[in-house]
Each structure stands twice: as C-alpha cells, then as structure tokens.
Amino acid sequence: MIGLELSETYFKEVGFPMLRKQFADYIDRMAAGLVGDGSECFGFDDSLSRDHDWGPGFCLWLTPKDYEIISSRLKSALAALPRSFAGFGPRQVSQWGDERIGVFEINRFYQKFIGFDHMPSDLNEWLMIPENNLAACTNGKVFFDPLKEFTCLRKALLDFYPEDVRLKKIASRCMTIGQAGQYNLPRCIQRSDFFCAQYAETKFSADFISLIFLLNRKYAPFYKWMNRAVKGLPILGEWTHREVTVLISEPESEEKIKRVEGMCATVINELKKQGLSYRDSSFMADHGPEIHNKIKDDRLRDLNVWVG
Numbered sequence: 001m002i003g004l005e006l007s008e009t010y011f012k013e014v015g016f017p018m019l020r021k022q023f024a025d026y027i028d029r030m031a032a033g034l035v036g037d038g039s040e041c042f043g044f045d046d047s048l049s050r051d052h053d054w055g056p057g058f059c060l061w062l063t064p065k066d067y068e069i070i071s072s073r074l075k076s077a078l079a080a081l082p083r084s085f086a087g088f089g090p091r092q093v094s095q096w097g098d099e100r101i102g103v104f105e106i107n108r109f110y111q112k113f114i115g116f117d118h119m120p121s122d123l124n125e126w127l128m129i130p131e132n133n134l135a136a137c138t139n140g141k142v143f144f145d146p147l148k149e150f151t152c153l154r155k156a157l158l159d160f161y162p163e164d165v166r167l168k169k170i171a172s173r174c175m176t177i178g179q180a181g182q183y184n185l186p187r188c189i190q191r192s193d194f195f196c197a198q199y200a201e202t203k204f205s206a207d208f209i210s211l212i213f214l215l216n217r218k219y220a221p222f223y224k225w226m227n228r229a230v231k232g233l234p235i236l237g238e239w240t241h242r243e244v245t246v247l248i249s250e251p252e253s254e255e256k257i258k259r260v261e262g263m264c265a266t267v268i269n270e271l272k273k274q275g276l277s278y279r280d281s282s283f284m285a286d287h288g289p290e291i292h293n294k295i296k297d298d299r300l301r302d303l304n305v306w307v308g
Contacts, residue, residue: 001086003040003054007033007101008143010056010085015078016144022077026070031061031106031150035140036113038100042139044225053097055089056082058143060103061150067105074103106150110157113137119156123300126165127308131210135219135229160217164295170276171292172308173211177267178285180204181260189253201256205244208263212240215270236270 001009011032019027038053039045045054060078062071083090091101099112107117113133120126138158145151160166181204188197206223209230213220216233220226231241240263247259264284271277276294277287288305295301 001088002043003038003045003049004034004043004141006056006086006088007040007058008141011058011143014056014081014085015058018077018081023070023074026062026066028146029063029066031142031145031147032058033061033140033142033144033150034058034101035137035142035154036100037136038097039225041136042221042225042229044228050088052092052094053100055091056085057091057101059101059109061106061109061145062103063147063149064105064107067103071103071105078102106153110137110153114157119153123162123165123297126161127168127300131169131213131220132222135221138219139221160219164297164300166214166217167276167291167295168300168303169308170211170214170271171288171295171305173207173214174271174277174284174288174291175306176207177204177211177264178283178288180207182264182283183285185260186257189257197253201248204260205248208267209240209244211267212236215267215274236267239266 015032019030023030034041034057036059039049040054060074062074111117113136114120114129116125120129134157138154142151142154161169180200185197185200185204188194188200206226209226210220212230212233212235216235216237218233221229227241227244230237230244232238233240243259243263247256247263250256250259261282265282268277268282268284268287271287271291277290279287279290281287292301292305
C-alpha cells in the first residue's frame with residue numbers, strides 16, 4: 001500500500017468516525033486530505049520512503065475562525081488516535097517533517113508554500129513562487145471538503161500560471177537549455193573540465209524537464225522527482241524521461257552532444273506546434289527572445305529574457 005492510499009483509508013476508517021462524534025458541529029466546515037512535501041503526496045513512495053515521515057496520518061484544514069476556536073482540541077483528538085494502522089506505523093518523524101500532517105489553517109497552509117496568505121494577485125507574485133512549491137501544494141488528494149474553501153484555492157492554483165508568466169518561464173528555459181546543453185557542455189568537454197561538464201549536463205536536463213512541464217501546463221516538482229514525474233505528462237513526457245535517462249547514462253562525450261542536439265530539435269518542433277516560436281534555428285537560445293516578445297504585460301516583458 002502506498003502512503004496516499006494508507007492516509008485515505010486511515011482517515012475514512014479512523015479519523016472520520018472520531019470527527020463525526022467529537023466535532024459534529026464543525027465537521028461540515030473541515031477539509032481533509034494529504035497534500036504537501038513528501039514522496040507519498042506524489043504517489044512516488046516505496047519501501048525506502050518508510051524510514052521517515054511516512055505512515056498513518058492526514059491533514060485537516062480549517063477556516064481562520066474555526067482554527068482559532070477548535071485547533072487545540074482537534075490536535076489533542078488527533079494525537080489520541082492509533083499511531084499504527086493496517087500493519088503500518090508509527091510514523092518516524094524527522095527533524096523537518098513534524099508539520100506534514102495535522103491541523104492547519106487554510107491560508108497559512110498555502111502561505112508556507114507560495115509565500116502569500118492569498119492567491120497571487122499580480123504577475124510578479126506568480127513569477128516569484130518556485131515551481132516545486134506550487135507542485136507540492138497542489139499534489140496529493142483531498143478526501144473530504146464539503147465547504148470547498150480549501151478546494152477552491154487548490155483549483156485556482158491548479159489552473160496554472162497566467163499565460164504571460166508561462167511564456168516568461170518558457171523563454172527563460174530556452175535560454176538556459178541552449179546555454180548549458182548546446183553551448184557550454186561541448187566546450188567543457190573539449191577543455192576536459194569534467195566538473196563543469198557534469199554541471200552543464202545536469203542543468204540542461206533539469207531545465208529541459210522544467211520546460212516540458214511548462215509546455216504541459218503542469219508544475220515541475222522538487223528535483224528528486226522531476227524525471228519520474230515527467231514520464232506521466234502527455235506532451236513529450238515519456239520521451240523526455242527516456243532521453244534524459246539515456247543522456248546521463250551515456251559514457252561517450254560525442255554521443256552526449258548528439259543526444260542534446262536531438263532533444264533540442266524535438267522540443268523546438270513542439271514550440272512551433274504550440275505557436276510559440278517560428279524561428280528557423282536549431283539553437284534553443286534563439287527561440288527565447290521570440291517567445292519573450294509574445295508577453296503582453298509591459299512590465300513583465302521589460303524584464304531580462306533570462307529571468308524566469
């Protein structure tokens with residue numbers, strides 16, 4: 001059983017009956033689920049994941065008013081629930097994992113990830129939020145939310161970046177992909193600068209995966225799960241996973257360079273397919289400015305093309 005399934009079953013069989021009995025006046029104003037940091041929230045957990053911050057548990061999200069009234073009592077009630085369930089547990093909480101489950105005020109929960117206690121109100125606020133944080137606060141599953149306040153914010157974030165911000169990030173990725181993979185990687189190899197070559201290859205791979213997420217209108221998660229997560233995307237997802245895996249496993253430098261060029265050629269075709277660029281160039285960085293110029297907002301367009 002993966003962690004998300006365990007969490008939902010634990011909530012339905014243990015948590016919900018307790019809430020219905022002890023918090024009957026508030027249960028219809030609560031949301032429950034498992035969202036946030038941790039491989040189990042992405043469905044990527046395995047046997048190795050179970051040595052820390054894994055096991056029975058769930059999140060409860062309350063409105064500010066309800067949090068003020070019942071949070072202390074609710075936390076005590078959750079602490080009294082069985083720590084083991086279905087043969088799993090208790091959770092081994094790490095130094096940084098003590099706030100992955102429990103009782104949260106809705107706005108503060110999102111503030112932890114996006115930096116604001118409200119939805120981003122302008123394009124610059126959207127641009128400031130790390131992609132992996134947006135991925136983390138929109139992953140997992142909501143098990144129960146009759147009030148829909150938590151789900152409403154979740155849906156607004158899942159609707160993805162405003163188009164100008166998406167274009168800004170795509171343009172930036174084109175620049176860094178071209179710089180790291182097509183320009184610096186071959187030069188570092190020629191100089192036998194192996195640290196820089198490895199760094200350029202990693203930078204290329206990470207930003208290439210990020211670009212594929214942007215083209216799919218999905219948020220790229222923390223680097224630990226990027227290449228695994230990209231596999232499930234409909235646009236070039238499985239292909240990207242395979243190409244990146246082969247690239248980093250390839251021992252021959254010349255083959256690495258050829259693969260980088262092939263990957264760039266394929267994604268340039270996708271940029272053209274989506275109407276983002278029509279430049280007749282095989283160099284990714286040549287496409288960045290054209291995409292950047294499609295941004296409608298003057299202030300965002302005035303930022304350097306590399307920013308994003």
